[in-house]
Amino acid sequence: MFNLDQFIESCKGKPASAVKELLAEAMRDPAGVKQALETVAQGKDIAGAKVGDMVYFRSPTLTILKAAVPPKFKTPPHNHNMWAVIGVCDGQENNTFYRRSGKTLEKAGGKDLKTGDTVVLGEDAVHAIENPSDRPMLAIHVYGGDFLDTSNRSVWNPFTFEEHPYDFKLIMDYARQIMAQ
DSSP states (O other): OOOHHHHHHHHTTOOHHHHHHHHHHHTTSHHHHHHHHHHHTTTSOGGGOOGGGGEEEEOSSOEEEEEEEOTTOBOOOEEOSSOEEEEEEESEEEEEEEEEETTEEEEEEEEEEETTOEEEEOTTOEEEEEOOSSSOEEEEEEESSOTTOOTTOEEEOTTTOOEEEOOHHHHHHHHHHHHHO
């Protein structure tokens, strides 16, 4: 069974490729990963939680958290400015990838992740996510840095692709606009 403490220790000091191998191995039993994460989060209302409430480990070089994405939720394009490894424990996360084109963005493909799938995002990745289902999507995210330090991150207007400094309230405003379409 998945042991979160052992997983955290195994990820410390590792590059994205090694973390991807560790997470892919764990995701052979996505229900076990989900159960372990929920056991640690027991007593917390994940549906209404902020990202900080779901963090299992945080340091300047590594953040490990549980992501809970509500049904039908969509984000605007955003970046992390660090590598990320994502493993879906339950549900589906559709990713749309973008690349910079002058001062704007252009679509550059996508990847749909289903229960048990993993993906690596490079340090320069820009993506938007969507949970297309009628139930929450749960995933474990591993970041190669302090994910909660948003000082160098960006979010893009999903309609004009104008870049803005990362702001959680702005992301939520854009998300509401996208979902209202």
